[in-house]
Amino acid sequence: VTEEQWQLSAVELAAWRESFRAWEHLRLRIERQLQAASGLSNADYTVLAVLSEAPDGRLRAYELGETLGWEKSRLHHQLTRMGDRGMIVRERCGSRGIDAVITAHGLAVLTDAVPAHSREVRRLFVDPLSSKQLADYARISSALIANLER
Amino acid sequence: VTEEQWQLSAVELAAWRESFRAWEHLRLRIERQLQAASGLSNADYTVLAVLSEAPDGRLRAYELGETLGWEKSRLHHQLTRMGDRGMIVRERCGSRGIDAVITAHGLAVLTDAVPAHSREVRRLFVDPLSSKQLADYARISSALIANLER
DNA sequence: CAAGATTGACTTGTCAATCTTA
């Protein structure tokens, strides 16, 4: 019999499936709360949050993409949708760059959405874990990201 | 000043964002590998895997949905697409139930896909973690699921 | 040419409404 070195042990496979399932559920619930309460997707919320934290509420599209880890076309479609809904505007900047800028409306929508969203994150992610577990989870996530980006 | 009890601490927020980012990246990479190597989405793969593990490669659509934690319409669309590609068939079963049954072709596609997929899961998820971290991560995921399903 | 932005075609997932049969 050939050595099947790729095989996952039962424990490893279960860990993978359980983690996958947990994250899918979590994402769905967060998404639903945001949608129902504020009409935002999680992607909308994240873009608004990142822009609102940038100086002048403005960021190069390119850097925004890096920050979020999104492909340029995904970002572009997202910004187009958000632009159509008046949450951001695009402004040509320098030579061949574009700035995404959060609008007053975008900021208002975000401000409105933050408390309930944060409460949901707390309820579904922070509260069920001990602070050690939360720290562990974050540390492991960082390790995974580091490995992914190598 | 009002007590802002919903606020997430910097640590909590960072943990949430880091975890979110890790999981998004991970999912994308897994998805890409599957797509490139086997023309399967992760959803396809998961359905095939679950069916292949069921007695006779057959499962009530309803139970399949429960197992995966998917809504019925998602499952329905998914099965339709997989049916179109000859990987499963639907069979009326009992009174008002439908069985999803993996076909020989579906099983062949799955069998083909397993090694490279498993290798990728190992490379991106299992190997970068110590076995204690893996166990921690799985345990935390279970806790999150338990909380979500309450 | 190359960095960065844009486009369009296509796949997946969500929601809400509807159908079917015990």
Add this chain to the structure above:
DNA sequence: TAAGATTGACAAGTCAATCTTG
């Protein structure tokens, strides 16, 4: 009526190809 299945409209994301300007 209710369990379970189906449908269709739509939002989101992916890929590959193309445009633009230094």
